[in-house]
Amino acid sequence: MALFSLIRKELLLLRRDLHALLLLFLMPTAFVLVMSLALQGSFASHQGVSLSYYLVDEDQSPASRSLATELAASPGLKLQDAAAPLDGLREAVRADKAQFLVRIPAGFGAAMMSRDPKPVEMQAGPGVEPPLYALFAARLKAILGGLYLQQSLAPLGVSNPDLGVADRLLQEGSFYSEGGERPSSVQQSVPAWLLFAMFFIAVPLSTTWVQERAQGTYARLRSMGLGPAPLLLGKLLPYVMVNLVQVLLMLAVGLWLVPALGGDRLTLGHAPGALALMALTVSFASVSYALLVANLVSSNDQAMIFTGVANLLMAAVGGIMVPRFIMPAAMQAVSLWSPMAWGLEGFLDVFLRQGGVVMVAPQVLKLALFGCACLAFAAFSLRLRHRK
Amino acid sequence: MIDIQGLSFRYPRAERDAIQGLSLKVREGSLFGLLGPNGSGKTTLISILTGLLTPAAGRVRVAGHPMPAEARAAQTLSALVPQDYAFYPRLTVAENLRFFAGVCGIPAVEREGRVGEAVAITGLEAFRQARAEYLSGGLKRRLNLSIGLLNRPRLLFLDEPTVGIDPQSRQFILEAIKHINSAGATVIYTSHYMEEVEVLCDEIGVLDNGRLLAHGSLQELLDGGDRGLTVDLAAKPNLKQAKALKALEGLKLQGARLSMARCDDAELKRLMKTLTAQRLAVSRIKHGYGNLEEVFLHLTGRQLRD
Numbered sequence: 001m002a003l004f005s006l007i008r009k010e011l012l013l014l015r016r017d018l019h020a021l022l023l024l025f026l027m028p029t030a031f032v033l034v035m036s037l038a039l040q041g042s043f044a045s046h047q048g049v050s051l052s053y054y055l056v057d058e059d060q061s062p063a064s065r066s067l068a069t070e071l072a073a074s075p076g077l078k079l080q081d082a083a084a085p086l087d088g089l090r091e092a093v094r095a096d097k098a099q100f101l102v103r104i105p106a107g108f109g110a111a112m113m114s115r116d117p118k119p120v121e122m123q124a125g126p127g128v129e130p131p132l133y134a135l136f137a138a139r140l141k142a143i144l145g146g147l148y149l150q151q152s153l154a155p156l157g158v159s160n161p162d163l164g165v166a167d168r169l170l171q172e173g174s175f176y177s178e179g180g181e182r183p184s185s186v187q188q189s190v191p192a193w194l195l196f197a198m199f200f201i202a203v204p205l206s207t208t209w210v211q212e213r214a215q216g217t218y219a220r221l222r223s224m225g226l227g228p229a230p231l232l233l234g235k236l237l238p239y240v241m242v243n244l245v246q247v248l249l250m251l252a253v254g255l256w257l258v259p260a261l262g263g264d265r266l267t268l269g270h271a272p273g274a275l276a277l278m279a280l281t282v283s284f285a286s287v288s289y290a291l292l293v294a295n296l297v298s299s300n301d302q303a304m305i306f307t308g309v310a311n312l313l314m315a316a317v318g319g320i321m322v323p324r325f326i327m328p329a330a331m332q333a334v335s336l337w338s339p340m341a342w343g344l345e346g347f348l349d350v351f352l353r354q355g356g357v358v359m360v361a362p363q364v365l366k367l368a369l370f371g372c373a374c375l376a377f378a379a380f381s382l383r384l385r386h387r388k
Numbered sequence: 389m390i391d392i393q394g395l396s397f398r399y400p401r402a403e404r405d406a407i408q409g410l411s412l413k414v415r416e417g418s419l420f421g422l423l424g425p426n427g428s429g430k431t432t433l434i435s436i437l438t439g440l441l442t443p444a445a446g447r448v449r450v451a452g453h454p455m456p457a458e459a460r461a462a463q464t465l466s467a468l469v470p471q472d473y474a475f476y477p478r479l480t481v482a483e484n485l486r487f488f489a490g491v492c493g494i495p496a497v498e499r500e501g502r503v504g505e506a507v508a509i510t511g512l513e514a515f516r517q518a519r520a521e522y523l524s525g526g527l528k529r530r531l532n533l534s535i536g537l538l539n540r541p542r543l544l545f546l547d548e549p550t551v552g553i554d555p556q557s558r559q560f561i562l563e564a565i566k567h568i569n570s571a572g573a574t575v576i577y578t579s580h581y582m583e584e585v586e587v588l589c590d591e592i593g594v595l596d597n598g599r600l601l602a603h604g605s606l607q608e609l610l611d612g613g614d615r616g617l618t619v620d621l622a623a624k625p626n627l628k629q630a631k632a633l634k635a636l637e638g639l640k641l642q643g644a645r646l647s648m649a650r651c652d653d654a655e656l657k658r659l660m661k662t663l664t665a666q667r668l669a670v671s672r673i674k675h676g677y678g679n680l681e682e683v684f685l686h687l688t689g690r691q692l693r694d
Binding site: 008 | 435438439440459460463464466467468470471472473474475476478479483486487488489490491492493495496535539
């Protein structure tokens with residue numbers, strides 16, 4: 001009976017806490033929307049990336065024209081109008097107005113087969129990220145390789161070698177879908193930001209608990225005979241419910257709101273049981289962690305700062321903000337200790353790898369153990385506090 | 389109702405005991421005033437009696453239940469009204485009361501009745517749907533009190549229940565406490581307002597440095613201890629009169645003022661006889677303590693505690 005009253009009270013308090021509601025529901029919705037729509041181009045298989053470049057052809061030979069044509073025909077590359085003189089174009093790229101400058105020097109075509117070739121100059125803007133630099137350079141090298149092959153085979157009478165052979169020799173695909181589709185941005189954003197939001201439950205939970213202690217409400221509840229177990233359960237259960245509502249809301253955003261705004265639709269995978277299991281264990285872990293933090297801090301300021309900073313760190317380390325695969329090996333090893341990383345892996349198992357309960361079991365186990373440890377420490381610190 | 393023998397308690401890492409060998413009995417139905425300066429041990433004592441703290445030594449029984457072994461049983465019979473506004477500001481008066489009624493274990497069918505009873509005693513009927521955060525200081529104090537009445541306690545601990553409110557609200561709360569006490573509840577009342585304790589309490593205990601310095605009715609406290617005497621004469625005595633007065637043991641004469649640090653009834657009678665014989669007129673006389681505040685300051689000293 002006391003537990004039911006505690007749960008009801010907690011839900012009533014949350015309903016009237018506008019800041020908490022914004023933090024728990026509006027913030028992750030905004031994150032999912034923005035990240036899904038902003039990253040849509042990067043993930044969509046039919047669009048690819050878009051890299052802009054200036055081309056200055058000082059050679060005007062058949063080889064240089066062929067290079068220009070091949071480059072312009074490359075998917076994801078966009079030729080910018082190069083009306084300005086060369087120095088002006090260099091300044092524009094230096095200012096990141098276009099990402100690359102390609103200059104074909106005079107004599108490029110004629111000297112291609114000589115011992116002293118005239119190399120094509122490629123310059124990137126300072127804002128170009130390393131993977132994009134590598135992508136552009138690889139494309140340019142492939143075209144140059146083709147041109148070299150063409151000129152090498154010309155004396156043998158082969159005037160038009162088949163340069164598209166590589167497309168036939170490579171069959172592309174993704175394990176995400178048998179139809180060859182690749183995951184969309186919403187497929188990555190929803191689990192990542194959902195997880196981030198679920199762990200943010202520590203903010204309202206810890207601040208309300210600190211207030212209860214400061215206002216004497218906590219002492220009053222204890223004088224009414226409430227021990228650590230109902231006090232902890234009275235927080236755990238309602239906040240787990242809130243976490244599950246967050247899950248449903250984020251899934252609804254991915255399923256209906258993102259597509260309505262022109263983005264890709266979230267697909268839920270084929271294992272609703274595994275998804276529910278992940279949602280429950282992530283929720284148990286995040287609320288238990290929040291209960292531990294709430295018991296350790298002694299003021300609202302401490303609660304706000306600790307939970308905020310700790311969540312950002314866990315998110316950064318856990319692959320929410322920066323994908324784990326691009327981290328250095330040492331950081332990847334560290335990230336294996338972030339509960340957010342376990343949660344993200346579990347959700348990605350369901351959303352991307354079409355996994356079921358068996359596939360998510362290791363992550364579920366780690367999260368459940370983490371939750372149990374947090375809850376045990378929270379109960380221990382609560383008992384210590386009782387003795388003071 | 390309360391029986392304490394040789395109670396001691398020390399907080400972790402504290403240099404001295406917060407309660408030192410305290411013994412006290414509070415009879416059932418009493419309205420007991422617990423007085424003491426800040427840091428004297430009042431809140432610690434109440435925390436032990438309500439089961440929030442575990443004593444290091446001594447024997448404590450609350451309503452017949454040994455503490456802390458049977459704390460849960462004692463807690464169902466008692467209620468604590470802390471000095472802080474120990475409720476939820478974002479909940480309404482009714483929601484707060486329903487919540488605490490649920491925590492007390494009052495069955496759902498009885499809950500509305502108990503809530504109605506509590507708001508009636510504390511005059512909160514018109515504010516049932518008001519959010520607690522928007523109530524005035526006096527109404528918040530009344531809500532704080534009404535939560536303590538939900539389980540119809542046989543023993544009610546009130547920790548400074550009238551701090552920071554206007555005289556009307558204070559009067560209302562004092563009347564409510566009298567009503568609760570007259571209905572049979574034992575009340576332990578702590579306050580720094582001595583005049584409240586004088587009019588309200590039938591028993592008073594003065595606590596300082598974790599020790600019980602005095603315990604009894606108001607009259608017993610006023611009559612007890614080393615009663616001093618101050619007599620202001622109408623005129624300064626002449627040499628002969630002064631010599632006669634100085635013959636009285638322990639008496640000091642400064643101008644027209646006579647004083648004695650201790651003066652029992654026999655000494656007072658002798659002084660009166662001497663004054664009459666010497667034809668000395670008295671303009672003002674003060675013997676013993678005039679009020680509880682004087683007793684309190686005499687027992688606990690005038691040194692600042694905070």
